[in-house]
Amino acid sequence: xxxxxxxxxxxxxxxxxxxxxxxxxxxxxxxxxxxxxxxxxxxxxxxxxxxxxxxxxxxxxxxxxxxxxxxxxxxxxxxxxxxxxxxxxxxxxxxxxxxxxxxxxxxxxxxxxxxxxxxxxxxxxxxxxxxxxxxxxxxxxxxxxxxxxxxxxxxxxxxxxxxxxxxxxxxxxxxxxxxxxxxxxxxxxxxxxxxxxxxxxxxxxxxxxxxxxxxxxxxxxxxxxxxxxxxxxxxxxxxxxxxxxxxxxxxxxxxxxxxxxxxxxxxxxxxxxxxxxxxxxxxxxxxxxxxxxxxxxxxxxxxxxxxxxxxxxxxxxxxxxxxxxxxxxxxxxxxxxxxxxxxxxxxxxxxxxxxxxxxxxxxxxxxxxxx
Amino acid sequence: xxxxxxxxxxxxxxxxxxxxxxxxxxxxxxxxxxxxxxxxxxxxxxxxxxxxxxxxxxxxxxxxxxxxxxxxxxxxxxxxxxxxxxxxxxxxxxxxxxxxxxxxxxxxxxxxxxxxxxxxxxxxxxxxxxxxxxxxxxxxxxxxxxxxxxxxxxxxxxxxxxxxxxxxxxxxxxxxxxxxxxxxxxxxxxxxxxxxxxxxxxxxxxxxxxxxxxxxxxxxxxxxxxxxxxxxxxxxxxxxxxxxxxxxxxxxxxxxxxxxxxxxxxxxxxxxxxxxxxxxxxxxxxxxxxxxxxxxxxxxxxxxxxxxxxxxxxxxxxxxxxxxxxxxxxxxxxxxxxxxxxxxxxxxxxxxxxxxxxxxxxxxxxxxxxx
Numbered sequence: 001x002x003x004x005x006x007x008x009x010x011x012x013x014x015x016x017x018x019x020x021x022x023x024x025x026x027x028x029x030x031x032x033x034x035x036x037x038x039x040x041x042x043x044x045x046x047x048x049x050x051x052x053x054x055x056x057x058x059x060x061x062x063x064x065x066x067x068x069x070x071x072x073x074x075x076x077x078x079x080x081x082x083x084x085x086x087x088x089x090x091x092x093x094x095x096x097x098x099x100x101x102x103x104x105x106x107x108x109x110x111x112x113x114x115x116x117x118x119x120x121x122x123x124x125x126x127x128x129x130x131x132x133x134x135x136x137x138x139x140x141x142x143x144x145x146x147x148x149x150x151x152x153x154x155x156x157x158x159x160x161x162x163x164x165x166x167x168x169x170x171x172x173x174x175x176x177x178x179x180x181x182x183x184x185x186x187x188x189x190x191x192x193x194x195x196x197x198x199x200x201x202x203x204x205x206x207x208x209x210x211x212x213x214x215x216x217x218x219x220x221x222x223x224x225x226x227x228x229x230x231x232x233x234x235x236x237x238x239x240x241x242x243x244x245x246x247x248x249x250x251x252x253x254x255x256x257x258x259x260x261x262x263x264x265x266x267x268x269x270x271x272x273x274x275x276x277x278x279x280x281x282x283x284x285x286x287x288x289x290x291x292x293x294x295x296x297x298x299x300x301x302x303x304x305x306x307x308x309x310x311x312x313x314x315x316x317x318x319x320x321x322x323x324x325x326x327x328x329x330x331x332x333x334x335x336x337x338x339x340x341x342x343x344x345x346x347x348x349x350x351x352x353x354x355x356x357x358x359x360x361x362x363x364x365x366x367x368x369x370x371x
Numbered sequence: 372x373x374x375x376x377x378x379x380x381x382x383x384x385x386x387x388x389x390x391x392x393x394x395x396x397x398x399x400x401x402x403x404x405x406x407x408x409x410x411x412x413x414x415x416x417x418x419x420x421x422x423x424x425x426x427x428x429x430x431x432x433x434x435x436x437x438x439x440x441x442x443x444x445x446x447x448x449x450x451x452x453x454x455x456x457x458x459x460x461x462x463x464x465x466x467x468x469x470x471x472x473x474x475x476x477x478x479x480x481x482x483x484x485x486x487x488x489x490x491x492x493x494x495x496x497x498x499x500x501x502x503x504x505x506x507x508x509x510x511x512x513x514x515x516x517x518x519x520x521x522x523x524x525x526x527x528x529x530x531x532x533x534x535x536x537x538x539x540x541x542x543x544x545x546x547x548x549x550x551x552x553x554x555x556x557x558x559x560x561x562x563x564x565x566x567x568x569x570x571x572x573x574x575x576x577x578x579x580x581x582x583x584x585x586x587x588x589x590x591x592x593x594x595x596x597x598x599x600x601x602x603x604x605x606x607x608x609x610x611x612x613x614x615x616x617x618x619x620x621x622x623x624x625x626x627x628x629x630x631x632x633x634x635x636x637x638x639x640x641x642x643x644x645x646x647x648x649x650x651x652x653x654x655x656x657x658x659x660x661x662x663x664x665x666x667x668x669x670x671x672x673x674x675x676x677x678x679x680x681x682x683x684x685x686x687x688x689x690x691x692x693x694x695x696x697x698x699x700x701x702x703x704x705x706x707x708x709x710x711x712x713x714x715x716x717x718x719x720x721x722x723x724x725x726x727x728x729x730x731x732x733x734x735x736x737x738x739x740x741x742x
Binding site: 021308310312313324325326327328329330331332335337339341342343344345346347348350351354355357358361362365367370 | 392681683684696697698699700701702703710712713714715716717718719721722725728733
């Protein structure tokens with residue numbers, strides 16, 4: 001990948017509550033084989049990024065709860081490249097920790113950060129887009145890869161673009177937009193001037209850390225202190241002291257939005273079959289197989305020859321068997337049925353966006369172990 | 372109970388396929404606490420019959436697969452009163468075996484036979500009805516207790532009655548009718564001349580065995596041979612030799628229908644809150660408790676303080692949790708959801724009668740262990 005010193009970062013966090021009970025705090029989305037193969041989303045992310053750098057330059061940031069699973073799923077990753085946060089401090093802390101550790105190891109390197117739980121079907125197009133974005137990062141921009149929208153999605157944030165530059169694919173990002181209403185989303189897509197924000201970031205670590213220092217010293221200072229101690233004997237001591245002082249804030253809010261307002265953020269639009277596997281509808285569309293009787297079965301293990309699902313007189317059933325139990329449906333339409341070791345969900349398909357509401361009620365009722 | 376030598380017989384068989392996956396071949400309906408208490412249907416049947424005779428005069432006929440469960444559920448029952456069939460040979464063999472064993476032990480006794488998996492809410496009325504029927508049996512009639520129908524049910528067989536006798540409650544049964552169509556069932560109920568056949572039989576054992584000998588020597592002869600050996604050392608040898616030769620036939624078909632045609636069958640109509648708990652609808656009506664969110668929960672354990680069910684925006688959901696798993700539904704209406712250790716059923720309420728079709732498909736697909 002040219003002569004640029006490129007490091008890849010994968011923040012592996014988030015519980016994917018809209019995929020409950022499949023995905024949950026203790027067993028989040030990125031650990032599951034939601035890829036159509038037996039590789040987990042995390043592993044598929046690793047597979048996609050690994051050819052662009054050496055394993056020594058690929059870092060994963062995760063929490064204590066998932067460190068063991070991450071380590072087991074990625075045996076190729078050097079131990080020192082798994083950065084374990086004592087507890088979650090939102091995306092700015094995670095990404096700044098990676099940036100600061102890389103800066104210690106390779107001053108002025110370019111880092112690229114991609115979520116652990118997104119699916120990308122066209123790896124060649126993705127790699128090509130990253131290549132262009134790395135050029136912008138090397139030139140000192142805070143880069144993001146925005147996804148060319150394929151529908152007026154209300155579940156994502158958007159990037160508002162400036163006028164097309166003279167030539168090339170790099171566009172200025174004028175503004176980060178929160179999740180829009182349906183009407184606003186329609187207008188965004190129609191305008192051709194908006195991209196989905198998929199939290200893909202690329203920058204020189206020195207450039208990002210300087211921005212962070214200027215805007216959020218409360219995040220920057222303890223993170224730099226931690227990073228300086230990271231590869232030494234004092235890691236645990238310094239982490240224990242400094243980490244709890246780091247404020248919880250999203251990187252978009254802390255750095256990218258104000259930097260965009262100053263013209264420091266740019267993007268390369270990407271169209272490479274990106275999907276965040278955000279809900280069971282998507283899962284059914286992407287990974288489901290038609291089943292006799294009227295529905296689709298999503299085999300999340302990627303292994304079973306014949307998922308244990310029997311549908312009689314069904315219509316639009318999405319069945320997700322995650323245990324060895326049989327799922328049998330009779331005469332039902334437009335339902336999602338998910339069976340796991342400790343919970344079974346039966347949800348009308350057009351209510352799948354409200355699963356979070358359901359999990360909140362479960363928490364209220366004391367089923368905390370099921371979250 | 373007067374001076375009549377009354378013996379009670381409980382054939383404990385049948386798998387209750389319309390209650391799959393709760394009830395199944397390996398764990399049939401009568402072993403479950405579908406009674407609103409922690410007593411199983413079998414135990415509730417025992418509790419209902421025990422006051423009418425001594426434990427020495429109460430017999431259960433069951434199969435090898437359920438003998439252990441039956442024995443454990445009924446510790447009061449003398450060992451010799453649990454008649455274990457090597458394998459099922461339909462109702463005529465089961466009931467004839469009981470009749471022949473009783474005849475060996477108490478020649479000319481009256482026996483009364485009641486299924487193990489029916490629920491009766493008014494025990495006093497039931498006992499009173501049995502008392503009247505015993506009188507008819509003692510007088511030499513093949514008696515049945517027919518249930519006064521409360522709706523035009525198409526799931527039961529019917530008894531066609533003769534003209535009311537001079538006085539008393541005993542009525543002649545002219546004919547046994549198969550399960551009728553909806554239209555025919557309507558006409559039966561409207562006429563006031565039909566009762567439901569609940570397979571409740573009372574007769575003198577010598578009278579019944581003489582009828583059986585005359586009509587079906589192929590059933591009678593091996594059963595009598597077995598019964599004569601039952602209480603001795605040769606039971607196993609004789610059983611092994613003779614039982615496989617016994618034809619499979621229902622007692623209605625082999626004896627009661629032809630005997631009715633000759634005027635030998637009579638009935639006492641019964642109205643004592645009888646229910647055969649044939650499907651989940653019935654279970655929901657009888658044993659369900661309203662749940663916040665819109666539905667009813669059937670607690671089949673009879674024990675749980677708070678069944679693990681959470682319903683959000685539901686309407687007419689019947690949830691039957693039979694494992695410790697959480698059942699969560701979101702936005703669904705008129706559904707039955709049953710969760711057991713190895714299967715989960717999601718069924719439209721108006722399709723509950725077709726569960727047998729579903730289990731047949733499961734068998735075809737090789738899920739034999741789930742039957």
